[in-house]
Amino acid sequence: MPSRLPAPKPVSGRLPVWSNGPVIDVRTITDEEIPAYVAAMRTGFAGHADEEAIEVARPSIDPDRTLAAFDGRQVVGTARAFASDMTIPGDRTIPVAGVTNVTVLPTHRRRGLLTEMMRQQLDDVVARGEPLAVLIAAEAPIYGRFGYGAAVWRATLRVDSRAAAFAHPVPARTLEMVDLPTMRTVAPSVFEASRAGRPGALARSEGMWDRRCGVRAAAEELAELRKRFHVLARDDAGTIDGYMSYDHRGEWDGMRPNGTLVVRELCAASPDAAAALWHHALTMDWCVRVEADDRPVDDGLPWLLRDQRQVVTTDVTDFVWVRVLDVPAALSARGYGSTDRLVIEVDDRFRPDLGGRVVLDASPVGATCEPTTEAPDLTLDAAHLGAIYLGGTPLSRIAAAGRVREHTPGAVARADRLFLHSPAPWCSTWF
Numbered sequence: 001m002p003s004r005l006p007a008p009k010p011v012s013g014r015l016p017v018w019s020n021g022p023v024i025d026v027r028t029i030t031d032e033e034i035p036a037y038v039a040a041m042r043t044g045f046a047g048h049a050d051e052e053a054i055e056v057a058r059p060s061i062d063p064d065r066t067l068a069a070f071d072g073r074q075v076v077g078t079a080r081a082f083a084s085d086m087t088i089p090g091d092r093t094i095p096v097a098g099v100t101n102v103t104v105l106p107t108h109r110r111r112g113l114l115t116e117m118m119r120q121q122l123d124d125v126v127a128r129g130e131p132l133a134v135l136i137a138a139e140a141p142i143y144g145r146f147g148y149g150a151a152v153w154r155a156t157l158r159v160d161s162r163a164a165a166f167a168h169p170v171p172a173r174t175l176e177m178v179d180l181p182t183m184r185t186v187a188p189s190v191f192e193a194s195r196a197g198r199p200g201a202l203a204r205s206e207g208m209w210d211r212r213c214g215v216r217a218a219a220e221e222l223a224e225l226r227k228r229f230h231v232l233a234r235d236d237a238g239t240i241d242g243y244m245s246y247d248h249r250g251e252w253d254g255m256r257p258n259g260t261l262v263v264r265e266l267c268a269a270s271p272d273a274a275a276a277l278w279h280h281a282l283t284m285d286w287c288v289r290v291e292a293d294d295r296p297v298d299d300g301l302p303w304l305l306r307d308q309r310q311v312v313t314t315d316v317t318d319f320v321w322v323r324v325l326d327v328p329a330a331l332s333a334r335g336y337g338s339t340d341r342l343v344i345e346v347d348d349r350f351r352p353d354l355g356g357r358v359v360l361d362a363s364p365v366g367a368t369c370e371p372t373t374e375a376p377d378l379t380l381d382a383a384h385l386g387a388i389y390l391g392g393t394p395l396s397r398i399a400a401a402g403r404v405r406e407h408t409p410g411a412v413a414r415a416d417r418l419f420l421h422s423p424a425p426w427c428s429t430w431f
């Protein structure tokens with residue numbers, strides 16, 4: 001069946017228009033439009049919405065920050081943002097707009113609706129003074145054009161438990177198995193302590209915790225959550241400094257144990273808590289392997305074991321993408337790995353008004369960054385500034401692909417020394 005929409009023509013003004021076709025209105029929604037918004041969003045993600053899905057989603061939706069594209073009265077596109085903060089290099093945090101729920105109905109794709117929603121959303125984020133927008137990209141080709149760059153990476157690990165002897169005595173920790181309501185009470189403060197030195201870690205709102213701990217979750221989500229076990233780690237003083245949530249898969253092969261312990265989350269506010277929780281996972285009866293996705297690329301686990309090769313990284317993918325909207329504010333907020341002064345020119349094709357030249361005067365203890373007319377040391381895309389911002393993506397790697405213009409010889413290497421950061425960025429929160 002041919003689409004009833006004619007061939008697209010370029011978006012004009014704030015409303016995508018097709019010649020002889022419907023005018024698509026992109027605007028924020030009202031409270032009454034939340035059910036239609038959630039239904040369209042779920043369809044866009046190849047799912048279905050019912051009353052329950054709408055009620056579970058409702059508390060996280062701020063209509064002022066929730067955009068929909070309307071074809072007549074039908075919602076055909078969705079995009080939402082929420083205020084949060086993210087840890088950045090230098091043990092600091094920065095306000096961010098978390099972007100989520102981005103969909104266009106299958107009947108309305110590749111006609112510019114996403115582009116218009118991104119335009120309006122970034123306008124709003126800029127107006128609110130949030131220096132960064134962050135998102136998890138469903139597919140890598142989508143967001144670079146809007147100035148987002150892949151900044152946080154996630155690793156999937158697999159360990160053969162039977163071969164995973166610990167290299168050193170496991171630190172003393174008292175472990176306690178608890179239920180989900182207990183997790184809802186104790187986990188947030190452990191998580192908050194754990195994210196202090198880890199760039200890329202996103203603050204979790206009360207609503208996010210409710211969802212994770214089944215206080216407000218759809219029946220399907222609750223059924224998954226109920227399969228999980230939760231264990232807390234306490235130090236000698238009784239302070240909880242770590243927790244792990246896990247479940248089991250395929251425990252037996254005939255009469256032989258063949259189970260996989262799947263780590264859903266391992267959160268530690270100290271290295272000793274991490275060691276004790278990994279030990280717990282790797283010594284579980286009936287399990288011959290441990291799998292964990294959503295781990296940092298620099299996870300310390302191999303260094304706990306006598307045979308490091310038993311920790312196999314089966315996958316590494318980009319996870320959080322960063323969009324820098326206020327270059328001076330963002331660059332002056334973080335700490336740096338060296339002391340240097342660089343003039344950086346940002347080529348921002350989606351929002352040229354946000355790009356331009358800045359002079360960064362940086363050191364490990366702080367930085368200033370201001371607009372300048374000086375000649376640049378290097379020119380890079382806005383998306384590449386987002387990619388390097390959290391310290392996990394080397395600018396030299398992007399330069400090796402010919403995507404950075406180095407005007408001053410050695411400027412890329414100097415940028416690496418300034419921006420790269422250890423530990424690597426990591427975000428253990430899906431949003």
Ligand SMILES: CC(=O)SCCNC(=O)CCNC(=O)[C@H](O)C(C)(C)COP(=O)(O)OP(=O)(O)OC[C@H]1O[C@@H](n2cnc3c(N)ncnc32)[C@H](O)[C@@H]1OP(=O)(O)O
Nearest residue numbers: 100101102103104109110111112113114115135136138141
């Ligand atoms: C943060 C999040 O929520 S991530 C979730 C993203 N959503 C999904 O993956 C759900 C399924 N997909 C969709 O709903 C839609 O295809 C979207 C939202 C990804 C894209 O919406 P559209 O309205 O089709 O995008 P739009 O027409 O504005 O495309 C703009 C450009 O991006 C390109 N583009 C859009 N989606 C994709 C994609 N999945 N892969 C590659 N390129 C893409 C288009 O080709 C177009 O390129 P052009 O300007 O060179 O012609």
